[in-house]
Amino acid sequence: MALQASAGRRFRAFTSKHLDELTARAGFGEDERLAIRAVATVLPFRVNSYVIDELIDWDAAPDDPIYRLTFPQADMLPAEDVARIVDLLRADAPRQEINRVASEVRARLNPHPAGQLQLNLPKMGEEPMPGVQHKYHETVLFFPKQGQTCHSYCTYCFRWAQFIGEPDLKMASDEIDRLVAYLRQHPEVTSVLLTGGDPMIMGEAVLRRYVEPLLELETLESIRIGTKSLAYWPQRFVTDPDADDTLRLFEKVVASGKNLAFMAHFSHPRELEPAMVQEAVRRIRGTGAVIRTQAPLIRTINDDPEIWATMWRTQVRQGMVPYYMFVERDTGPQDYFAVPLAEAYEIFRNAYNSVSGLARTVRGPSMSATPGKVCVDGVTEINGEKVFVLHFIQARDPELVNRPFFAKYDEKAVWLFDLKPALGATRFPYEAEPAGDASEPVTGAHP
Known part of the structure; x- marks a missing residue:
């Protein structure tokens, strides 16, 4: 090769x-x-x-x-x-x-959608833990301090506020011992996602300082690494000076009995074509890690079902697992890149229809919104009303997961908060009860 x-x-x-x-x-x-x-x-x-x-x-x-x-x-x-x-x-x-x-x-660009700085921020005692998000019941996100940049930036990136040099907008931590202590107090957490920026911008010695302490947690089932390094710098796993050491670290995670999920961001089929990428994929998979692939649907870049079908087929052929098609988040130049939800669903459906069952592990189009990950399942008509059919793949309130709900069809809607309840409902399942209800709501309003 x-x-x-x-x-x-x-x-x-x-x-x-x-x-x-x-x-x-x-x-x-x-x-x-x-x-x-x-x-x-x-x-x-x-x-x-x-x-x-x-x-x-x-x-x-x-x-x-x-x-x-x-x-x-x-x-x-x-x-x-x-x-x-x-x-x-x-x-x-x-x-x-x-x-x-x-x-x-x-x-004015909503630097932190889904309330990233306010919501899901855990505490140890009375002290908040910056750089950590207990986003879902079983999932914690950790933002390593040294991983707050990328090999290249994407113009659509919803975490662009991490990179502009304003400390008040940055999520980062180097307190891995504090994270481990928190996880010991919360055995319901079975998965930790290292994210950023891009954790793979870190050298192996720094990455190891964050990963190894997690291996001692018996309640932890998986460690995820969110990264676009395979697309933007595959040398990280092939020819970089610490490439072999990095792969040995991956092997150590797998040998500990935990699943290492390498969450690879591929936005276009061309990123999969170079021989260097294919060799990097082969070497990562050789450690026992599972490579799952995801990307947002971006106007002018990949808003074509054939592009997605080609990506998914290529990924399956190389041994990767298609995981998510995301909807562009409500931040930054969203108006420039966003695809209306109705169009997004058709792109997903047409791509999904043209691939084999092995590629149909992918979910989408999915919105990572304040209350959770909301998937657009389709468009239909009920009692004469045209509606979107939606469900939560993940939710801050676990009771909402996998329960269908409906929104009025709107061909211009690009995000969850553009939608209105359908079929006579006055609110969505995740929205606050009317005034006077004593229950504690999970609000769907913009942060």
Whole structure:
């Protein structure tokens, strides 16, 4: 198997200071490049040499899907906001002034959807635990401090607020001992997800400091690692200096009797094509880890059923397990990337219909909203009313899981909170009881 030319290269990242030079390769004029730089003052930009050299088709840019996946576009933000920042850049305004305006724009982009900073924050005694989310009854998320960046950033990323240098918006912790103590007090937790950023940005020695203490917990059944490293830097598992040590760590997790779930983000079939990726997949699977795949449905990048069917078939062929098609979250440039729920369902259904049962492990389209993961099961008519059929795959209230509920059909709705109850109902199952009810609600309102 011939690996691509970049196999032996050291990792090199490019940031907004390189943006003007890089976007010139896409054929943009000076004014267009300035507008792109303006967007990059608000939303984070980072790409690496592998993505630039191996994944982007520069002859097709800026329409190339991998280019759009990794590079900001001038129309991702409201035109008046972009024009305001362009004027500041053109006037060579002080960096402090540019940052102030950029912060104002960010504040309107719902930096933390699903109440990430407020909800699910556990405590040890009276002390809250930043960087930890007890999101579901059996699942805890942990954000390692050293894993709060990625090999490249996705333009649609719902965790973009992690990368903009504002400490008040960042979720991170290096207190693994405190997490272990919390898990000992909560034996109902059977799964820990290491997330970020991207935990695989960490070297093996740092990753091991977070993983090994979890192996002592008998109640823990699985450790998950959420990562896009297979797509953006597969060298991490093949040619990087600590690639072999990392795989030995994976083997240790599996040998401990726990499931190691490698939650790989693939957004487009091209990310699966390089020989380096296929070799990385082979090596990871060789440790006993299970690779599960997921990605959001993103307008202009993968909003085509054939793209998803091709991804799922390729993943199954390589021994991976298709897991989730997500709906773009209500944050950042959602208006630019979102696909209406009715269209999302048709894309999922048409892709799902064209693959074998082995690929039908995938769930979707799923919204990771405040009350939980809500799946759009279909569109039907009941008593003359056209409705969405929905159910919770996961929920903050476990009693809601796998119970169908209905919403009025709305061809423009792109998110759970755009929907209204159907069939005469006045509220959804996850919403607060009317005033005067003594029960403690799980609210569905925007945080």
